[in-house]
């Protein structure tokens with residue numbers, strides 16, 4: 001039974017995904033993804049991102065939620081494959097909280113603003 005607490009839910013899902021590194025690909029979709037490797041996992045993240053975008057322009061809110069869930073789930077698998085925790089992403093969002101995207105962008109060195117580097121905090 002899944003918890004109603006968002007942080008706990010992500011932690012529970014991360015734990016299941018981690019367990020699937022040892023599971024039989026014949027009985028687990030996540031194990032199949034791990035067996036296929038990083039390129040397949042990255043491909044799924046890309047596909048789900050596009051599906052979120054398509055749902056957004058179609059104006060279908062039910063589809064946006066469903067596709068976003070697919071995107072978050074596959075992103076969790078990607079994090080696990082990379083040996084990273086979802087907590088690192090939450091920490092990053094926490095650090096950015098309250099920092100205006102416009103102010104952050106304006107404070108970047110000119111080389112980053114012009115697109116010469118992709119190492120800025122916010123990527124938009």
Ligand SMILES: N=c1c2ncn([C@@H]3O[C@H](COP(=O)(O)OP(=O)(O)OP(=O)(O)O)[C@@H](O)[C@H]3O)c2ncn1[C@@H]1O[C@H](COP(=O)(O)O)[C@@H](O)[C@H]1O
Nearest residue numbers: 013016017020027028029030031032044047069070073074
């Ligand atoms: N949250 C999810 C989840 N969301 C989406 N999916 C699956 O992600 C897949 C991708 O959806 P697509 O429509 O793109 O599928 P597809 O066209 O068959 O994909 P491809 O064959 O093209 O790769 C589908 O098979 C979905 O069922 C998920 N599969 C698993 N989980 C969680 O992961 C846990 C472990 O899953 P298993 O490893 O399968 O036991 C589950 O208990 C869930 O909590």
